Amino acid sequence: MILEPPYRKIIHVDMDAFYASVEQMDNPELRGIPLAVGGGGERGVVAAASYEARKFGVRSAMSGVLARKNCPQLTFVKPRFARYKEISLKIRNIFYQYTDLVEPLSLDEAYLDVTKNKKNFPSATILAQKIRQQIFEEVGLNASAGISINKFVAKIASDVNKPNGQKTVPPEEVLAFLEKLDIKKFYGIGKVASAKMYNLGIFTGKDLKEKSLEFLTENFKKSGKHYYQIVRGIHNSEVKPHRIPKSVAAEHTFNTNLTSEIYMLEKLEQIATELEKRLQKSNISGKTITLKIKYSDFSVQTRSKTQAHFINDKDALLKNAKALLYQEKLHESVRLLGISLSNLNTTILEKEEPFEVQLKLEF
Structure with a gap:
């Protein structure tokens, strides 16, 4: 059941293969060929892949070695994040010509609430359509968009x-969608x-919708209520122009795998x-410290600890990270370590207002 009004009109704009498209725009020699932004060496990782590369199964976050195995003719270029940010700001300025309710998710995607818009x-x-056309004419890149009643569906x-x-x-x-x-x-x-849902016989949205709130809560804890609502078109999150960070992190990938905790300190x-x-x-500042460990087999493990008081200094971060490192034995050599801080002092407890949807409107 979808509830009655008020309603929102939300657009999700997602740039197509953004990093790779910027490289192909700036360098005509890269157009039309399988292209990956990132590192193609033994330790390299794909940050983005052109659509020509995706046809061969090349995807972001894939190791450079596997990407080359999938596509031997793949061309790698180093990322230029300053350039991507420059283009992203131009695109964002276009969004603001239509609405001030813009919530960037990253350099290449954002939500826009156009229920009431400047046009x-x-x-x-x-x-x-107008936003996508303006991006193409003024920036030279293609964008895709989803339009619906809330951020989730868009x-x-x-x-x-x-x-x-x-x-x-x-x-x-x-x-029905x-x-x-x-x-x-x-x-x-x-x-x-999704693997757990498959094991429970949930393969489609229809299957999910047939499960009771009690069943989903029992099997997925707090996420169960969320799944119960979204499959019914209920998602109350507003477009937030100033997104509050939920965590702050730093991490390093090592040139050589580390095999002992001593070398990691x-x-x-x-x-x-x-x-x-x-x-x-x-x-x-924050209270919850999380240690991220990526092993040589690319599996990822996280270990967390919550303090009674807020911290943001190196000594406290390092002390807790060390304790988490020694918490249990490493099962492989380590290629990446990261520390993040969450449960921040920026957290604002938001009251979720009932949000309903009108069934007949011009979309």
Whole structure:
């Protein structure tokens, strides 16, 4: 059941293969060929892949070695984050011509609430078309978009007609749209959760919708209520122009795998020093320290500890990180260590207002 008004009109804009597209735009020799942004060496990782490379199974976060195995003719270029940020700001300035309610998720994607917009235009679908066209004309890149009643559905919809397309899911089609989706397409349901759902006989949104709140809570704890609501088109999160960070982190990937905790202590001190700089620059403190360990087999383990008081200094970070490191034995050599701080003093307890949806409106 979808509730009655008020409603929102949300656009999720997602740039197509952003880093790779910027490189191809700036260098005509890279156009039309399989391209990866990142490192192609033994320790390298793919940060982004062009659509030509994706046809061969090359994906972001894939090791450079595996990417080359999948696509021997793959060309690697080093990332230029200053350039990506420059382009991202141009795109964001276009968004602000339509609405001040812009919530960036990263350099290449953002939510826009156009329920009330600066163009006084009633159709969010046409606004999305205009935004995408303006990005292409002024920046030279393609974008895809999803348009719907909330951030969750808009995010999923933006992936439907990629690249260089858009998908509108109006209120009256939300439930049918979600019911037909493979559960792996639900934003926020990762590999572990989707595998568990498969084992429980949940393969589509329709299967998920048939499960009771009690069943989902029993099997997925706090996430169960979230799953129960989203498959019914209920997602109350507003577009927040100033996103409050939930955590701050620093991490290092090592040139040579580390095999002993003793060798890692020096690295942890460097990471804690970098994290201290980031925290104190923004006047942020937190209570929960998390140690991230990525092993040579690319498996990732996290260990966390929560303090009674807020901290943001190197000594406290390092002390807790060391304790977490020695908490249990490492099962492989280590290629990456990271420290993050969450449960921050920036956290604001938000009251979720009831949010409802009108079934008939111009989308």
